[in-house]
Amino acid sequence: MVDINWIPQRASSIPLHLQIYQYIKNKILNGDWSLGTTLPPQRTLAKQFQVNRSTIVAALDELAADGLIEARVGRGTIVVNNTWSLLASSPPPDWISYVRSGIHAPNMSLVQEINRAEANPAIIRLGTGELSQELLPNKMMENVLQLKINETLSLGYSEPKGSLSLRKAVSEHLKTKGINVSPESILIVSGAIQALQLISVGLLKPGAVIFHETPSYLNSVHVFQSAGMRLFGVPLDGEGIMTHSIGRLKRQHNGALLYTISSFHNPTGTVMSEERRAHLLEICKKEALPIIEDDVYGDLWFDNPPPMPLKSKDSQGNVLYIGSVSKSLSPGLRIGWIVGPEPVIDRLADIKMQTDYGSSSLSQYAVEQWLKSGMYDEYVQEIRDKLWDRRDFTIQLLEKYFADIATWTIPKGGFYIWLRLKQSITTRVLFEKSLRENLLINPGSIYDPTDQHHLRLSYSYASLLDLKYGLKRLSELIRNLK
Structure with missing residues (x-):
């Protein structure tokens, strides 16, 4: 089109x-x-x-x-x-x-429509998974970019794994999460999506089966499908992915790896419990099933931090850990990292050099300065407080306008509220009616093709005024569809 x-x-x-x-x-x-x-x-x-x-x-x-x-x-x-x-x-x-x-599969038409609508400044974006412009650290970034040229800044290509000084800074940052790795075990990437792309083409064979929570962010991007992989959903509950069937499923379907967002899951907001994490590690170790742990939301907790990442308890190199500053600091920097065994990181670094010859050296320098100076920790604490206020504001709106038509769980961090509508409707129709009203929503069918009950709401992007108007009008549209 x-x-x-x-x-x-x-x-x-x-x-x-x-x-x-x-x-x-x-x-x-x-x-x-x-x-x-x-x-x-x-x-x-x-x-x-x-x-x-x-x-x-x-x-x-x-x-x-x-x-x-x-x-x-x-x-x-x-x-x-x-x-x-x-x-x-x-x-x-x-x-x-x-x-x-x-060979790269197109996004589902609904996702393409969302991507196009997000470019329209008149649209109220009720599902967008990124920080609002008003929350981004523009002034602090100006200070960081008042460059003091030193030995850590190079405007040339960086080495295959990324800037060594940045990898050292990331290594120190990861220690706060209980992850102790050397810079040689870290690859700098251009965001989590590139991390998944590198894994799909560098480590997996066409036809490989990828296990994931259902619903899952993976269904909304075709990274693995375009490389010829098959996705297989495993149910999740309030404690995270349900582990009791993973061993059987691995043997039955010859699963290649398991992908999980362990903290503040996209789209449900679920935090995997300490006990569930331990059980998942135990089962995957027994079944020789590697894990991709996507922890891009892990820094965005409110009252209490989530349990330590799976990677912090990984004693055999079974977990590839993905982190990023796209959700917490700036999506425009396009900087993330993969942590894993050195042979795996070497392989992925080689693939990355063949595709883009390294992430932006200027962005790498900026992220290094944020991490080394302590500004990142200071800023993230501020963002947690603001997101916490936004979450509470959104919950108040839901209690006012949605109490009789939907249920939800109050998230403990991240961006998302997984809203379950009490009556099944055609979410595609709701999407189209909402868009005509300049409201952009993320239907559950993006994350699970069979889902007609859920919407992914985000309190991170729209202004408080837009949230108030948008959620009130959305509740009216839902009632009119009954």
Whole structure:
């Protein structure tokens, strides 16, 4: 589907349908909408261009008369010509066939719509999993970037595992979590997503089975699926992933590894209990099942810290640990890390060098300064307090507007409230109705394709004013769907 970020000018002397005709014609002739591109339905175009449907019909008739588009049964209206095929004897490349044959699976359509909607400043984002601009440390970052050039800053490529001085700082930071590792066992990556990509192509075979909690963040990104892996969900309860069946499932499905967000799980907010962590480690050790522990939310606790990470009790190198500053400090820095046995880190570092030749040296330097100066710990404590206040504010709104239509568990940290609707509805319909009201939600089906009962709410991004308005209006939309 094409993106349209333009509307015709009603004050112009040129009729609306001719403005739209010229806009689409230019897109085709410039090659932006290549051969085979499907145009949105007429009703959608009318909404995007903010005109009547009859105006769209008139514009499309002009384009069809020029031989640029064609309506086909079962496929809609598609681009059938462009400047190359008009002027050259040989047809232009069919880029759509290339797009469809690429090895990386596209995001589910709902996730693509969310990604597009997040770029619209008029949208109230009730599910976005990142810190609000008002919470980000812009002033402190200015101070960090008032660079005092020294031996730790290099604007060239860093070594394969990342800046040694940053890895030393990360090593010291991890000691506060009970993880004692040398810098040689740490790989700097461009966020947790890249960590998963490196693992998928560097350590696993196509067809490998990945166990994960269900629901799971993994279902919303196609990192493993695009590498030919198969995801297998394991239920979770209030204490985390349910471990009693993992041994049987591993033998039955020849599981390759297990992925878990042990603290402030995405999307449920669950914290795996101390006892469950010990049992999970014991079972995975017995079954020789490696674990990927994603701990990007681990610093964002409120009244009490969560249990120490699985990695802190890992005596045999069975756990690959992923950390990041994207959730706690700045998503724009794009800096995270993988901790694991040196041979694994060496392998992943080699793959990373083949793909991007290292994460940004400037971002690495900035994160190093945050960690070494103590500013990171100071800032994170401040963010915990602000997120705690936001959580309490959101819970008050839920008690006021959702008490009769939903249930929830109060999270002890992180960003998310996993809202369970008492009556099953079609969450896709709710998503579309909400978007028409400039409300963006994250339906549970993103994290579990069978889920029509849940919404992932976030108190980290929208302003308090927007949260108040957005949740009140959302409750009204849900009631109207009954």
